[in-house]
Each structure stands twice: as structure tokens, then as C-alpha cells.
Amino acid sequence: MPKLNDRLDVQSxxxxxxxxxxxxxxxxxxxxxxxxxxxxxxxxxxxxxxxPSPFQNIRTRPGHFGRYVTDTWVRHNFDEFRTFCDDSGIARIAARFLDLDQAQFLFDSWIAKYPGTMMRTPWHQDTGIHGASLIIWIPLDPMNKDTSLEIVRGSHAWGRHYHSERFDDVIAAAKAEGKRAAPGQREPERIPDIDRHRSEYDIISWDVEPGDCLIVNALSVHGAPGNYSTTPVRRYSCRWMEPGALLAPHGDWIAEHLLQLSTGAPKLQGAMEPFDTTMFPVLPAKADA
Structure with missing residues (x-):
């Protein structure tokens, strides 16, 4: 492991x-x-x-080429990701873009798409939080715009919250009906069909190399193409929020995962409640700030 003083350069x-x-x-x-x-x-x-952890999924559809693997909540299950989140200084980068001294870890994940994978990561927001939050998206392999993350420019400012789009293309619209919005937020809506109307949106993406990263507002509508290259592409993402952010009423998927993560007595995360700082640490610690 890198030495603990080998921290990422926030000053850049x-x-x-x-x-x-x-x-x-x-x-x-x-x-x-x-x-x-x-x-x-x-x-x-x-x-x-x-x-594989209990949260790993093979997303490849039957009869489709390639292989599409995801895993979530990996900081809780693998020392490598815990060390990165806690010791690399990545929290300082998150805090810089939140305009704060510290950031609170929410969850992390990785995706591996192998050559020939046609299935895209669907358009979505990383919602479920009442408070400011962002994603740090880190490529581990070179990617051009044909495989890199795509973001609808300015969509974080639309003032809209969309239903979580399941990765099997089933939108839980019926389940979400009647859910309360957090104070000051609208009820979640069905996400627009962006691929059918791409010309109507200002979609941005970058050619990226290992060492680069994208900082994405969690309310930005984003997604990613399949992998039409000849090599696998891997990316790791960690989500951070302002300390004291609350679980929003439409963040039931977070509460469901927390029940699975709990050891011993299951922990039920209530809507509009803050997150336990043991599982969701505020970083960097004051002594390291």
C-alpha cells in the first residue's frame, strides 16, 4: 500500500x-x-x-456479447477500497468541490466492461440524498469518448429528481408513486429518453487516461456507452456528501442495501435521518485536516 503521506494533490x-x-x-x-x-x-x-461480494452483479443480458460486471459498497468489503477512501486524500478533493473542509463518504462501486459489451450504463442521477453530493469517477484504463462517461451539461440545475432506473431497464415508477419528496424537492419523475433525443441535449464527455478523474454533481444526469473497444475498461466511483446530509424519502435503495450490510441486528435507515458516521465516515479526520 502507498504510504499514508502519499496523498493526492488537492492544491492542483x-x-x-x-x-x-x-x-x-x-x-x-x-x-x-x-x-x-x-x-x-x-x-x-x-x-x-x-x-465476489454479495453486491456483485453480472449485468450482461442473455445472448449478448461481452461481459459487464458491477460491484457496490466495496469499501465495506475490501481493504483496498477502504484504504483508498480513508487514506489517499480523495475526501479532500470531494470537500474542495463541496466547498467544505470535510466530506462524508456515502458509497462506492466499480464497473468492468469487457470487449463487445453492447449494454450501456443507463442514464440516471445518483439521488437518494437530501443535501449536496457528488461522484468521483476514476478510470483505470484508457477510454475515448466512445466508452467514457457521458453527462448532460447543466442537468444538475434542472431542479428535477428522477426515479432510479434499474439496470435491467425496469423503472420502479409504480413503487415510487406516492413517495414523499424531501422538503424543497419535487416528487421523483420518470427520466427523459435521452438516447432517442440526443440532439436536444448538450452531452459532454472526455477522452480519459488512468490518473484522470471526473467530478460529477450527483444530480447531473449521466450514463455510459457499452465497450466497443478491443480491451476491457474498468472504472471506480466513490460518492461523497456534505456532512449531516439526510437520507431522502426516495432513497429506499440505500436503506435496502444498508440492511444487507448490517451485521448482527439489522439497521433500518429512516428517511430524513442522518447517516451513521461509523459506516459513513466524515473525512479527513480533524487531526488530519
Whole structure:
């Protein structure tokens, strides 16, 4: 593992980077993730592929080419991801874009798409939180715009919250009917059919290399194509929120996962309640700030 003082360089983040993030809902940072920490993340994914967690899923549809694997809540199950989140300084980067001294960890995941995978990551928001939150999206392999993350520019400012779109293309609209919105928020809506009307949206993406990362507002509508290249593509994402953020009423999928993560007596996370700082640490710790 890298030494604990080998932290990512927050000072390289410019005021223009923050301004672009606030205006567009996403920004690309070049060369900010060191090779040593990329190796840690890569080892974590390899170990996850060899020893799947309860949250790992094969998303490839029957009869489709390629292979599409995802795993979530990996910080709770693999030391590599815990070390990265807690010790790399990635929380400082999250806090910089939240305009705070600290950020609270929410959850993390990785995706591996093998050559020939046609299935895309559907358009969605990472909602479920009442409070500011963001995603740090880290490629472990080179990706051009044909395989990289896509974001609808400015969608974080639409003032809309969409139903979670299940990765098997089933939208839980009926289940979501009647759910209360958090104070100041609208009821979740069905997400627009962006692929059918791509020309109507300002969609941004970047060619990325290992070491780059994207900072994405959690309310930005985003998704990703399949993998039409000849090599596998892997990416790791961690989600961060402002300390004291609450579970929104439409964040039931987070509450469901927490029940699975609980050891001993199941923990029920209530809507409009703050998150336990043991499972969802506020970082960096004050002593390290």
C-alpha cells in the first residue's frame, strides 16, 4: 500500500475547475490520481472478481456479447477500497468541490466492461440524498469518448429528481408513486429518453487516461456507452456528501442495501435521518485536516 503521506494533490485543483463543475455539473481533472493509488484500486477490482461480494452483479443480458460486471459498497468489503477512501486524500478533493473542509463518504462501486459489451450504463442521477453530493469517477484504463462517461451539461440545475432506473431497464415508477419528496424537492419523475433525443441535449464527455478523474454533481444526469473497444475498461466511483446530509424519502435503495450490510441486528435507515458516521465516515479526520 502507498504510504499514508502519499496523498493526492488537492492544491492542483484550480478555481476554474471548481467554476466549471458548478456551471456544467461535471469537470475532468487530469493526472491527479497517482499510479500507486491506481494500483491499489486495480488490485481491489481483481480481488473482487476473484471473490465476489454479495453486491456483485453480472449485468450482461442473455445472448449478448461481452461481459459487464458491477460491484457496490466495496469499501465495506475490501481493504483496498477502504484504504483508498480513508487514506489517499480523495475526501479532500470531494470537500474542495463541496466547498467544505470535510466530506462524508456515502458509497462506492466499480464497473468492468469487457470487449463487445453492447449494454450501456443507463442514464440516471445518483439521488437518494437530501443535501449536496457528488461522484468521483476514476478510470483505470484508457477510454475515448466512445466508452467514457457521458453527462448532460447543466442537468444538475434542472431542479428535477428522477426515479432510479434499474439496470435491467425496469423503472420502479409504480413503487415510487406516492413517495414523499424531501422538503424543497419535487416528487421523483420518470427520466427523459435521452438516447432517442440526443440532439436536444448538450452531452459532454472526455477522452480519459488512468490518473484522470471526473467530478460529477450527483444530480447531473449521466450514463455510459457499452465497450466497443478491443480491451476491457474498468472504472471506480466513490460518492461523497456534505456532512449531516439526510437520507431522502426516495432513497429506499440505500436503506435496502444498508440492511444487507448490517451485521448482527439489522439497521433500518429512516428517511430524513442522518447517516451513521461509523459506516459513513466524515473525512479527513480533524487531526488530519
Amino acid at each position: 485543483i484550480s478555481a476554474q475547475d471548481v467554476e466549471n463543475f458548478n456551471a456544467d455539473g461535471a469537470v475532468c481533472l487530469r493526472g491527479i490520481i497517482s499510479e500507486e493509488w491506481l494500483d491499489v484500486l486495480g488490485r481491489g477490482i481483481e480481488r473482487g472478481l476473484e471473490n
